[in-house]
Amino acid sequence: MHETGAELDKQFDPQACESRWYRQWEARGYFAPQGAGAPYCIMLPPPNVTGTLHMGHAFQDTLMDTLTRYHRMAGDRTLWQPGTDHAGIATQMVVERQLEAGGQSRHDLGRANFVQRVWQWRAESGGTIVRQMRRLGASCDWSRERFTLDEPLSRAVTEVFVRLYEEGLIYRGKRLVNWDPVLRTAVSDLEVLSEEEDGFLWHLRYPLADGSGHLVVATTRPETLLGDAAVAVHPEDERYCHLIGRQVKLPLTGREIPIIADDYVDPAFGTGCVKITPAHDFNDYAVGQRHHLPLINVFTEDAHLNDNAPADYRGLDRFEVRQRIVADLEAQGLLEKIAPHKLMVPRGDRSKAVIEPYLTDQWYVKIQPLAEPAIRAVEDGRIRFVPENWSKTYFDWMHRIEDWCISRQLWWGHQIPAWYGPDGQVFVARHEDEAQARAAAHYGTPVPLERDHDVLDTWFSSALWPFTTLGWPEDTPELRTFYPTSVLVTGFDIIFFWVARMIMMGLKFTGEVPFREVYIHGLVRDAEGQKMSKSKGNVLDPIDLIDGIELESLVQKRTSNMMNPQAAGKIEKATRKEFPDGIPAFGADALRFTFASLATQGRDIKFDLNRIEGYRNFCNKLWNASRYVLMQLPAGEDVNAGAAELSLVDRWIISRLQETEATVREAFDGYRFSDAANALYQFIWGDYCDWYIELTKPVLTGDFSPELQRGARRTLVRVLEASLRLLHPIMPFITEEIWQKVAGPAGKQGDTIMLAPYPMPDATRIDRDAAAETEWLMACVRAVRTIRGEMDIAPGRPLDLLLQGGGELDRARVERHRPWLERLARLQSITWLAPDAAPPPAALELVGELKLMVPLAGLIDVGAEQARIDKEVNRVQADLARVEGKLANPSFVDRAPAEIVAKERAKAEELRQALEELTAQRQRLQALA
Structure with a gap:
């Protein structure tokens, strides 16, 4: 394949070579494990099949590919195992929206046809992100690409479920979950985004049952009043101690509920009285369990009021009911006041709907027996976190871990392998024939069975990723060779949801940890340190950075899906200002090098286009140097x-x-x-x-x-x-x-x-003497160049160099390296002065004890140079005064964002240093006047 003696093109064109080389690498099978070296394996965190490559993916993939290529060249038998996640909620939403556009719903198709339709979408559109990974240069072994719903992986998921159920580690129970009333499914904590919003605190009067007065309860959710089971006060709150054990009449319902004492109550919040709604609040649920309170669910799956609510409210949406209840309470004289209040509102990251704590039957993993071995694996060093401080985060969560809700009310995913008999008896089995056999044995005769409609949380199958992708439960050569894997590269935000669960499942089903090390990287932020988000308009697309994008296309991309015209207008204006010419093509190599250069352990990175431009220049520098070298052969x-x-x-x-x-x-x-x-x-x-x-x-x-x-x-x-x-x-x-x-x-x-083999250092070829002498030579050249720069002497003008001082070694070095000094420093003469000779007016630099002087007579107009420096001093002083004035203003320092204040302080320091350098130059010129 070598092109011996061939020249490089005059300019490096990344677009001309990237796709060509990637196709050759993949076609020739270079990404597959090679040779008989030590096994090295990285698992690609499976991106959602609906996804596209964003900056976080590109950053993470660059680090994984760098490790993969390094170990492959170092002789290790290297596997980067790729694959994608079926992304239950996200994928189902994509296809449902397509159906809605055509006036259909998934229920019109039925489950089997809908699932077939999703598979069709996956075949046509589900490979975007892996194609984009190829553009970045990811050297995964694509011949082994896996999908979490592939038949072998699906069988493994079923096997795990059945074994855990048979050991009593999976059970079905009625518990509170995060419920998305738009998607009508439970969602994980990771799929809930809580942001501060403006709301209200309603102060409601709950009459005492004996008519002797009332309690005032403060709540942010009056609509849940209909499900209240108690009013709680702090046991040491002197205002209410005498009421503990008595009853209040729950407004609008006719029910009486008790006044209870619990340490959960904060006496300083609101009125110190808290309504307890165990079926609609996670904290209230815990209080209800301690006090054996009833669980009264008043919502339907789509957050409308159900038959447990009074007739006047049934069938209404929860927020409409809120308005009705407030109005009815006010009419009955039971509304004390309404106060503005900021609160954290949980919303589904897919639907944007307000998440409802909802009481429903779900499947759970009993987690404590799995967590204890996983904690020990990190404690005894079988798994190491890098940086190590993330192990503390891991331990903190693992010691507080709760049972894991693994069921989701979707059609796309791994359908739970459980069948129900006519009386509700459950039969968990690997397939329907096995379930039928168990049912027949139980009932004494064959009976009709109905399969559980729910699917498993996608994190369940992802937790098995390190060993199921290698062929488990079969004893495959790949499993024996590459498991445990070498390192997991991931972000800190999924330590709980994925990393910990992989450790638990890996230990449970293989007896080994799933990976030896966990490298936790930071998040990619914009140049100002802000999180990249579409609403802020600061998102960068890695493919745009590789291939470039014109301004109009960039504006369209950033504003196309924005519902708020005013916000879209602001983002368009900011985009046109920041990228007046669009984004040029930087190429994959420059992007990758930028990511690597910013990847300091554990810290978020600030992505600045100036950096990637600098590394594109680095590519050009390497290209031009290589052309020169080839031309010398x-x-x-x-x-x-x-x-x-x-x-x-x-x-x-x-x-x-x-x-x-x-x-x-x-x-x-x-x-x-x-x-x-x-x-x-x-x-x-x-x-x-x-x-x-x-x-x-x-x-x-x-x-x-x-x-x-x-x-x-x-x-x-x-x-x-x-x-x-x-x-x-x-x-x-x-x-x-x-x-x-x-x-x-x-x-x-x-x-x-x-x-090709990765370079191995040879200590015998380290030459300290050559290094010292070459450093001396370069220091001399730098000294002359410094004089040129400070005195504003043209780079190509030949100079006379005067030398004085130094020792015999300096004299010997000057003679040995005279050709190099003359050429690199552009000298026309080198003259030694006697130690006691008075040099002419000259600019001076020192290299050790050796004085290097350039006579300035005839080289510069001293007066003109002084005038130029004086003008520059005035400009810098004015800028410094302006910045220092800002920093001296308490209003600016106290109110401006911390990063803006820090930037102004850094600017002030730069200006002070510039002033010092100009003053030194002025003093040197003064000596020549």
Whole structure:
């Protein structure tokens, strides 16, 4: 596959190579486990089949792919196991909306036809996110792609359910759940979003049953009054102690309910009297259990009032009933007052409906027996969290864990393997024939059975992901090889809902932990640190960053689904201001490197387009350097043949390469992606491109021996080739494109950089002496360049350099490296002054004890330069005064967002430093006047 001797195009075009290389990698089977090395396995957290790639996915997938490519190149037998989740609620909603658009409902189709319709949608539209992952470069073994509703995985889910039921760890019970009245199903805590909203606190009078007065109860939900079972006060609240045990008349119902004492009540909130509605509030449910109160459910599945409510309210929506009840209480003189009140309102993340605590029959996992082994697995180190502090979060939740509601009132998903006899007797079985056999044995004769209509929570099948994707319950080669997996890469927000449950289920059904390490990464935020959301209009699409997007298309994308025209207008205005020319194409490599460079352990990342633009420039820098290197290789000559001599700078860059290899390997092994990225950037851009390539030019173009020139060419191409392999896990596309041209000249074999060995540092090639001397040489060049910059001398103008001081080593080094100093510092002469000689007016820089001076006579107009600096000083002083005035204003500091205040303080510090530098330049010029 190598194109030995071929040149690179003048410019790097990511769109021209990314899709081409990805197709070749996948077609040639490079993503499958290779060789006989140690097993290394990562499980892709299965994205929803309805999903599209967002910035969080792209960030996480970049980290997983970087680890996968690194371990594959390091010789491990590496598997990145992909797949998608059937996403019960989300997927069912997508298809139901399609049906609604055609005037149908799922009930018109019936369950079997509706499920078939969802499968059809999945086949046509359900692969978007995996196609987008390919655009990012994800090297999953797609030949092993799994879906949580695949037949083998479905059988495994049923097997787990049946075994847990037979052990008494799954049961059916009537409990409170989060209920979505629009979707008409229970939902998990993760699917409930609570945000602060403006509401009211209604103060209601509950008359004492004996007519001696009343209690005032404060509530945010008057509609649940009809289900009240008690009024609670704090046992030590002196205002109400004498009433404990007495009865009140529940308004509008005619029922009498007791006054009870419970520590749950906060005497300082409201009136200190709390209505207790055990069937419609989670805290009230707990109080009701302690005091043996009745559970009175007054709602239907769609949050209308049921037959337990008085006749006047039955069939009405809960919020209409709220208005009716308030009006009726006011008419009866039982409304004390209404006060504005901010409260947290739970809404379904899919339907946006207010979630209702609802009493219903559901299936549960008895969790405590599963939690205890999972706690021990982290305590004894079989599983390690990175960063370690997340283990505390894990322990905190695991020690407070409650039984898990696993049933959902949907049609799309794993239907619960339970059948009911005519009298309600339940038969849990692996399939209907097994259920029929058990029913016949129970009743003594075959009877008709009805299957449970509910499906399992999608987190149930996801909890089995690490072992079911590898073939469990069968004893497959993949299961024996790759389980336990190596690391789980995930966000902190699903430690409870997914990570902990995988640990519990993995230990229960395999006897082993599902993974050895859990790497927890932060969230991707915008450049200001704000959470990305459609309502804020600050969402970035990773595919747009890769391929680019025109302004009008970007505006359309950000505003198309917004219901509020005013909000849409604000987002359109902000988008046009921020992206007047749209978003340019940065390519996948630049995006990936940006993510890696920002991935500091455990912290949220602020994604700034300036960073990705900088790393696109990094791609161009690497491309242009590679073109230059290839152009230095004589046509038809093998630079690896023949005698070669390594110069000082050759030995230095080889030494730096060994150090960088060690740093990058250590960083990847420790999940310090930002350290790896920064080390690669500093070495490739700084050491190799900016310095080493320039340091080789005097050898390649000067009067040096063929052996030294061959050594320079050999080192140029070999270090470049190793650098490409070092960089490949983060930047796969550009490295493959260049490596195909470079590998042959570097003496490397193989069809792809993906399977080339990852560079291993060789400590014997670290040359401290060469490093010290080269650092001295670079310091001298930097010193002259600093003088040019500070004195505003044209970069190409030849300079006279005066040297004074230093020691014999400095003198020897100057003579050895005179060609490099003259070329890189653009010098026309180098002159040593006697130690006691008075130098002419000159700009001075020090390298150790060595003085480097550039005489300025005739180079600059001192007066004009002073005037320029004075003008700049005035501008900086004015800016500083303005910023300091802001910071001195208590109103600004107290009221402005903390990040704005911090930004102003940073700006003030930058201006102070700029003023110091200008003052120093002015003083140096003063000496020349």
